[in-house]
Amino acid sequence: MITTDIAIIGAGPVGLFAIFETGLLKLRCHLIDYLPQAGGQLSEIYPKKPIYDIPGFPTIQAQELIDNLLSQAEPFKPTFTFGERVESLNKIREKEFIITTHLGTEIHAQLVVIAGGLGCFEPRKPEVIGLENFENDKGVSYMILDPEKYRNKKVVLAGGGDSALDWAIHLSDIASELTLVHRSESFRGSPHSVNQVLKLAQENKIKVLLNSTLKEVQGKNMLENVTVLNTKTHHVEKIDVDYLIPLFGLSPKLGPIADWELNIDKNAIEVNIEDYSTNVPGIYAIGDINNYQNKLKLILCGFHEAAIMAHSAYKYIHPGVKYTMKYTTVSGVNTF
Amino acid sequence: MKNNVTITVINSGGEIILEAPNDLGLNLMEFLKASEYEQIEGTCLGIALCATCHVRVLESSPLLNEQMDEEFLMLETLPVSWENSRLSCQIPLNKNLNKISISIPN
Numbered sequence: 519m520i521t522t523d524i525a526i527i528g529a530g531p532v533g534l535f536a537i538f539e540t541g542l543l544k545l546r547c548h549l550i551d552y553l554p555q556a557g558g559q560l561s562e563i564y565p566k567k568p569i570y571d572i573p574g575f576p577t578i579q580a581q582e583l584i585d586n587l588l589s590q591a592e593p594f595k596p597t598f599t600f601g602e603r604v605e606s607l608n609k610i611r612e613k614e615f616i617i618t619t620h621l622g623t624e625i626h627a628q629l630v631v632i633a634g635g636l637g638c639f640e641p642r643k644p645e646v647i648g649l650e651n652f653e654n655d656k657g658v659s660y661m662i663l664d665p666e667k668y669r670n671k672k673v674v675l676a677g678g679g680d681s682a683l684d685w686a687i688h689l690s691d692i693a694s695e696l697t698l699v700h701r702s703e704s705f706r707g708s709p710h711s712v713n714q715v716l717k718l719a720q721e722n723k724i725k726v727l728l729n730s731t732l733k734e735v736q737g738k739n740m741l742e743n744v745t746v747l748n749t750k751t752h753h754v755e756k757i758d759v760d761y762l763i764p765l766f767g768l769s770p771k772l773g774p775i776a777d778w779e780l781n782i783d784k785n786a787i788e789v790n791i792e793d794y795s796t797n798v799p800g801i802y803a804i805g806d807i808n809n810y811q812n813k814l815k816l817i818l819c820g821f822h823e824a825a826i827m828a829h830s831a832y833k834y835i836h837p838g839v840k841y842t843m844k845y846t847t848v849s850g851v852n853t854f
Numbered sequence: 855m856k857n858n859v860t861i862t863v864i865n866s867g868g869e870i871i872l873e874a875p876n877d878l879g880l881n882l883m884e885f886l887k888a889s890e891y892e893q894i895e896g897t898c899l900g901i902a903l904c905a906t907c908h909v910r911v912l913e914s915s916p917l918l919n920e921q922m923d924e925e926f927l928m929l930e931t932l933p934v935s936w937e938n939s940r941l942s943c944q945i946p947l948n949k950n951l952n953k954i955s956i957s958i959p960n
Contacts, residue, residue: 563898636897644933679931701934706926767931769906770897784892
């Protein structure tokens with residue numbers, strides 16, 4: 519069990535800056551993020567891209583900004599849970615929240631800040647009849663965590679991006695039978711990967727089905743076969759499988775946040791613009807995940823929201839205790 | 855107007871005609887987001903890395919800019935795309951474009 523003053527859901531730039539702002543008020547933070555590292559979409563999607571609208575930085579690379587924010591937060595000794603998705607958020611009473619992740623990690627906090635950006639990045643699922651019946655370890659996976667799971671198994675991979683090609687190459691030595699299903703006429707991924715896949719196909723280590731889409735999956739309790747349609751010839755093929763792995767990239771979803779009795783409109787959490795608190799006392803929402811009149815989804819606006827939220831959070835955790843704001847230029851940054 | 859592009863968005867409920875400025879350096883994704891089309895998320899901010907701004911181009915005048923490799927590769931990762939699929943973030947609204955007619959897949 520992890521105990522903290524503030525649990526921050528989301529370790530993107532705004533969540534990271536909230537550590538600093540609340541740290542100045544001597545509040546400790548624990549951050550939870552589904553991604554394996556801090557930085558949110560800046561680190562995951564565009565780490566090398568320049569950002570031009572961070573005050574004081576004419577230009578800064580996305581990853582550099584995250585590294586700087588981590589350094590800035592460091593004096594306040596934040597702790598992190600990475601690679602886990604928050605599944606539930608329960609308010610036991612005022613100043614007592616329990617957050618539970620999909621792996622069962624529990625975080626006890628006095629206050630919760632949701633800085634989840636656009637939500638969790640979840641795998642895109644194709645429309646295939648019966649697919650959901652075989653999720654949760656019954657034969658359908660949307661990401662490969664342990665390739666050894668597929669040793670000596672019959673595997674169908676679906677997708678045409680670099681991820682599908684790279685995993686096809688990797689699994690060709692592991693699976694007993696490997697089929698790669700792709701809806702187009704050819705692959706246009708990295709030439710090296712494409713050539714390798716085609717070579718493995720010639721050596722009969724991978725069966726490549728082009729112009730093909732998944733139509734249906736069947737089985738009793740576990741997945742047993744996949745039906746594939748050739749969209750050019752209209753030939754239908756049923757393939758015996760142990761595992762089907764659709765690899766169609768990631769897409770942002772609000773996820774379980776939608777079930778936490780917060781006021782949500784258009785995939786964003788409604789907040790009070792006085793302090794970015796939600797309709798549930800003790801829960802705040804800052805950054806791209808919140809919405810209010812004239813909202814701008816900019817990192818710099820999220821930083822402002824973090825500062826305002828921090829002072830309101832202090833009052834919630836220490837009601838009646840007067841706090842006079844100090845300037846860091848005068849008082850410095852006092853580490854924990 | 856001289857500095858506008860006419861954008862026709864066709865969906866099951868009919869068609870909506872919008873006028874977008876062609877001299878502000880906007881791309882189609884930015885304009886559709888500003889017009890509150892919820893399906894257009896533009897998560898990666900317009901650098902062809904997320905495909906959350908996928909549209910089908912039904913008609914355009916003059917012809918659109920060609921797809922760059924990175925746009926094509928991103929569309930390739932989707933479970934479904936069509937010959938006329940484009941990432942709207944890769945379509946600049948500039949003086950070369952007078953009219954465009956699109957639909958937005960669900």
